[in-house]
Structures are given as C-alpha cells and as structure tokens.
Amino acid sequence: MITLHWFSPEDREIMTPLMLEAHRRGLQAELRHYHDPAGDISVHCHGRGDANPARLSAFLLHDVGQDWWASDLTEDDNMWADTPWSQFDLVFLPGPEWSAAWQRLSHLPKARPRLGACEAGWPKADRVGTPEFAAEVAALRGGLTLANRPTVLFAPSWETDDHRNLRSFVAAFEPRDVNLLAKYAPGYHEVEEALLAAHPRLQLIDSTTSILPCLALADAMLSDESNCLSEALLLGVPPVAVTDWEVPAMPEHGLPARPAEPPAFAVAATMATIADTVEALLSDPTGTASRVLAAREATFAHIGAAANRVLDALQWADSGDPRLADLLLSDA
Structure with a gap:
C-alpha cells in the first residue's frame, strides 16, 4: 500500500x-x-x-x-x-x-x-494543459463577469482583520481599466458583504477553489510571499510581490510582524506602485512573457x-x- x-x-x-x-x-x-x-x-x-x-x-x-x-x-x-x-x-x-x-x-x-x-x-x-483543467477554467469563468479587458488577481498568503491589503489593491486599480479578482486561501479571512458592495468591480472567488484555474483567468497576479507567485509561472502569468504588505505577528511562535519576503523571480512593487507596475508589465507582452518563461523553466521541470x-x-x-x-x- x-x-x-x-x-x-x-x-x-x-x-x-x-x-x-x-x-x-x-x-x-x-x-x-x-x-x-x-x-x-x-x-x-x-x-x-x-x-x-x-x-x-x-x-x-x-x-x-x-x-x-x-x-x-x-x-x-x-x-x-x-x-x-x-x-x-x-x-x-x-x-x-x-x-x-x-x-x-x-x-x-x-x-x-x-x-x-x-x-x-x-x-x-x-493538470495544467489537460482537457479536464480547461473545463475547470471554463466553469470558473462562467460564474464570473469578466469584461474584455485585462484581469488582475489578488491572492495573498496573509491579510489583516480589516482587509487592509485588499482595500489597498482595490484603491490602486479602481481608476484603471481592469477586472479585479480576489482569492484567499481556504477558510482565511472572509470578506464582508459591505466591502464587496462598496466595490462593485471586485469579484471574490470562493476560497475553496484551486488557485490554478484562477490564475488561468488572470493577466497579472499580486501577492505577498505566497507560493501562488510560483504557480502563476505555470500559467504564464507575471507575478507581482507587494513588499509592504506585512506578514502579521504570530505570538504563538514568538514572531513579530515583518515585511513580506518574496522570491527573486517576482516583480517587486509597493502599495503605491502596484498599478503602474502591472501596467508596465502588460504594455510589454513580449518581454514579460520571455521573463515569465525563463522563471518557469528554472522553477518547474517535467x-x-x-x-x-x-x-x-x-x-x-x-x-x-x-x-x-x-x-x-x-x-x-
């Protein structure tokens, strides 16, 4: 066995x-x-x-x-x-x-x-590239309302109790012509209905959904230090790491709050620069795709x-x- x-x-x-x-x-x-x-x-x-x-x-x-x-x-x-x-x-x-x-x-x-x-x-x-995966992506897309414009996915490891990171994400991109998706880890920080109602362009994906089909819908993704940054590479999506989204204190382990520590292959940004950073990536599709492919080949084999x-x-x-x-x- x-x-x-x-x-x-x-x-x-x-x-x-x-x-x-x-x-x-x-x-x-x-x-x-x-x-x-x-x-x-x-x-x-x-x-x-x-x-x-x-x-x-x-x-x-x-x-x-x-x-x-x-x-x-x-x-x-x-x-x-x-x-x-x-x-x-x-x-x-x-x-x-x-x-x-x-x-x-x-x-x-x-x-x-x-x-x-x-x-x-x-x-x-x-599973990436299989017919079954394509069906998962199609089903997820069918449950969302995505206009014909770039889609930016927010997928952090951590969040504050008042959803400060999500609020900064929405505030940065609301003036831009993009779709906004958010996906938290399973069971982590449910977002209040009031927050969604205040930002009608924001769509929240069920936290139990696998991150991979979510990434298949995205043109760029934002996180802190999450493994989602590496998974984005599998789908050809440029990963952006927001370095001033703090990892919260974990007193049970004797750890204070600290800045996010993303991998070198992610594009670093701050809350003040995330929208411009994503816009620059999307405006250079050939260069962005080349860098993502190189990072993917270094990260994943077979x-x-x-x-x-x-x-x-x-x-x-x-x-x-x-x-x-x-x-x-x-x-x-």
Missing part, C-alpha cells in the same frame, strides 16, 4: 495525481491525513517523525517556497533543522532551482535523504510528467531496480 499524506486541501492537490498514477499502474494507493499511519510506501509533503516508519518513505515540497525560497537557503539558515530530509529515503524536487540549491548544500547531514534526491517536477502542475517520474522512482527504489540511479541527482 502506498499512502500519500496531506495536511491541507492544497496538499491533496499535490498528492491526488500520484494516487491516480499509482491506480493506473494497478497499485494500491490512498490519500491519508498527516497524522494517519504510514503504509509500506509513504509519501509526505510535511516533515514528521513517524514511530512506525514505512518500508520506503519519500518527501516532496508542499509548495515551492516551503518556508524558504531555494535561492535563500544557506548552511546556517535552512529548512532542514525543522524538516530533516535524512529521515526519508527519497526526496523529489520540483525543478532546476531547487535541485541546484540541494546540490550546493547536500553536504549537510540533515539535507541528505538515505537514497538521494530526484528532480521529478511538481505533481500539482501536471510539467505533465511529474507523477509518472515519482512513481517510477518509488517502484524502482522499492524493487532495487538499477534504473533509479539515472534519476538521482549528483550531490556535493
């Missing part, structure tokens, strides 16, 4: 393609919650110390940021103290940037899975084939097939 462990609805989007590929191969596989027992082969996207370890365990990123953007990892500041990859047999990386970061730091004991790391792609991205590569690696590792060696990255 292959168990695919999830913690959030977004995790299920990553694990479901693996389950479907396993079933296609005639293998037993099921989604299980983070805390549920592991099967003979288990795949995780959050670190966990398991008292009953699987015969073969693997890890993949629940998002491309994973609390650290790959370019920000250093010997002294990295994810492995909290999530040691040494507790897993295999780790699957989404693309060249993460692979290079791992190779640069793979001499660190906690960064080293027992068998090795593989650049497999990111399973959540496999789009459409990630689940296949992960299942190949799991089966080959479990059976001792020498073909596994061809998938593993060289280390430091």
Whole structure:
C-alpha cells in the first residue's frame, strides 16, 4: 500500500495525481491525513517523525517556497533543522532551482535523504494543459463577469482583520481599466458583504477553489510571499510581490510582524506602485512573457510528467531496480 499524506486541501492537490498514477499502474494507493499511519510506501509533503516508519518513505515540497525560497537557503539558515530530509529515503524536487540549491548544500547531514534526491517536477502542475483543467477554467469563468479587458488577481498568503491589503489593491486599480479578482486561501479571512458592495468591480472567488484555474483567468497576479507567485509561472502569468504588505505577528511562535519576503523571480512593487507596475508589465507582452518563461523553466521541470517520474522512482527504489540511479541527482 502506498499512502500519500496531506495536511491541507492544497496538499491533496499535490498528492491526488500520484494516487491516480499509482491506480493506473494497478497499485494500491490512498490519500491519508498527516497524522494517519504510514503504509509500506509513504509519501509526505510535511516533515514528521513517524514511530512506525514505512518500508520506503519519500518527501516532496508542499509548495515551492516551503518556508524558504531555494535561492535563500544557506548552511546556517535552512529548512532542514525543522524538516530533516535524512529521515526519508527519497526526496523529489520540483525543478532546476531547487535541485541546484540541494546540490550546493547536500553536504549537510540533515539535507541528505538515505537514497538521494530526484528532480521529478511538481505533481500539482501536471493538470495544467489537460482537457479536464480547461473545463475547470471554463466553469470558473462562467460564474464570473469578466469584461474584455485585462484581469488582475489578488491572492495573498496573509491579510489583516480589516482587509487592509485588499482595500489597498482595490484603491490602486479602481481608476484603471481592469477586472479585479480576489482569492484567499481556504477558510482565511472572509470578506464582508459591505466591502464587496462598496466595490462593485471586485469579484471574490470562493476560497475553496484551486488557485490554478484562477490564475488561468488572470493577466497579472499580486501577492505577498505566497507560493501562488510560483504557480502563476505555470500559467504564464507575471507575478507581482507587494513588499509592504506585512506578514502579521504570530505570538504563538514568538514572531513579530515583518515585511513580506518574496522570491527573486517576482516583480517587486509597493502599495503605491502596484498599478503602474502591472501596467508596465502588460504594455510589454513580449518581454514579460520571455521573463515569465525563463522563471518557469528554472522553477518547474517535467510539467505533465511529474507523477509518472515519482512513481517510477518509488517502484524502482522499492524493487532495487538499477534504473533509479539515472534519476538521482549528483550531490556535493
């Protein structure tokens, strides 16, 4: 039995393609919650110390940021103290940037899975470009009112109780000839009806909707430090990071409020400049598309084939097939 462990609805989007590929191969596989027992082969996207370890365990990123953007990892500041990859047999990386970061730091004991790391792609991205995905996008579009003009999507990780970030987004773009969409993470900060009524051009997408079809409707997207910035690349959408949208204090973790820390591939802007920044991106479609494509190729590999590569690696590792060696990255 292959168990695919999830913690959030977004995790299920990553694990479901693996389950479907396993079933296609005639293998037993099921989604299980983070805390549920592991099967003979288990795949995780959050670190966990398991008292009953699987015969073969693997890890993949629940998002491309994973609390650290790959370019920000250093010997002294990295994810492995909290999530040691040494507790897993295999780790699957989404693309060249993460692979290079791992190779640069793979001499660190906690960064080293027992068998090795593989650049497999990111399973959540496999659905982009499929007929089923096109149908999802069409259904979402059908429930919205989008005029024939550019669409800007607001998709933050964080928000203040008074929706300050959303208010600044609307205020910046209301004078511009654009459609305004907003999508929060599931269950995060419902927007009051009064706010929507005051801004009739703003349309709020149900928070349980996957971010990918939302991005397929957008010509530009704005966030803070969310993984949505990387997911925008999958749909060819330029990601804009608003650096003065603050991440709120988390006193339960002893963390104060801080500025957003976006990835290097995102276009940086402030609340005062977001509308002009988006206008500049949209006025240079060729240059913008070229930069987005370069960032996409650095971030994601094997789009459409990630689940296949992960299942190949799991089966080959479990059976001792020498073909596994061809998938593993060289280390430091």
